């Protein structure tokens with residue numbers, strides 16, 4: 001029987017592990033298929049406080065893990081494949097093993113939706129990004145392309161005009177899901193050029209190890225061409241990793257956990273932390289803060305239960 005099981009080893013899960021470890025609760029962290037979370041696939045992180053020269057994303061999360069291990073946190077390979085939150089203590093299945101726990105911190109994140117281009121994954125952190133707030137600063141005076149037609153694509157495109165010499169917004173249709181106000185704002189921005197009825201076929205150049213151009217195709221005329229870009233921002237949404245809890249925990253229509261205040265979910269003893277609940281900020285520092293909150297809630301819950 002565990003006091004605390006933490007699902008996810010990104011900024012949120014690792015921070016929850018540091019706090020619950022230092023509270024002597026011997027947390028168990030289930031790492032999931034992406035050990036270290038989203039930061040493990042990026043390069044330079046320049047906005048996490050405490051690193052005036054910046055820090056590599058994988059180094060930052062590895063250091064968090066080491067810090068948690070120093071206080072007794074245990075890390076388990078594998079993913080949670082099933083969960084039973086209907087009875088107390090809670091039960092989760094990691095690969096073939098069922099684990100019982102008095103509290104559960106869900107820090108399973110939200111994965112960026114990618115376009116699915118042949119070379120997209122190979123160039124993440126080398127010009128391909130899913131986060132303008134995180135990476136816009138690297139593209140000062142450069143050519144930027146944003147993919148998407150919803151509010152987040154408009155918001156990212158607008159934000160990126162602070163940095164880029166030009167921002168091309170590529171959308172596969174000529175109508176947009178974005179709200180009128182967001183679309184109007186983007187259309188009124190002289191730095192944003194709309195390229196509609198167009199799909200991206202691939203991003204180049206893996207040989208050079210950096211984004212240099214994209215291959216585009218107009219779906220009406222079938223005309224294809226290559227366009228030079230330095231930054232390729234995909235803004236077509238995120239998928240919260242909550243499938244294993246479906247029907248057991250309150251989420252919104254997209255699957256993000258609905259907070260019941262603080263880090264609380266609708267199930268006492270089950271807490272949320274990080275991007276799995278947060279569709280607004282999605283930053284390493286906010287996820288770390290949320291991990292701290294969930295840990296403190298778990299400690300208080302266990303205290304009240306007499307553990």
Ligand SMILES: Cc1cc2nc3c(=O)[nH]c(=O)nc-3n(C[C@H](O)[C@H](O)[C@H](O)COP(=O)(O)OP(=O)(O)OC[C@H]3O[C@@H](n4cnc5c(N)ncnc54)[C@H](O)[C@@H]3O)c2cc1C
Pocket residue numbers: 007008009010011012013030031032033034035036037038039041042044045046047048078079080081107108109110111112124125129130131134135241244273274275276282283284285287
């Ligand atoms: C390319 C890129 C660059 C970024 N750059 C920055 C930046 O410069 N600055 C910044 O502040 N933010 C940046 N971000 C955003 C930041 O990485 C996220 O906001 C942050 O990682 C969220 O932390 P999290 O712990 O909530 O989730 P995640 O980091 O997504 O971690 C989720 C964890 O849950 C695990 N998991 C998922 N499902 C299961 C399961 N069923 N069982 C067990 N484990 C599971 C995963 O394996 C993973 O370990 C970037 C994101 C990306 C994608």
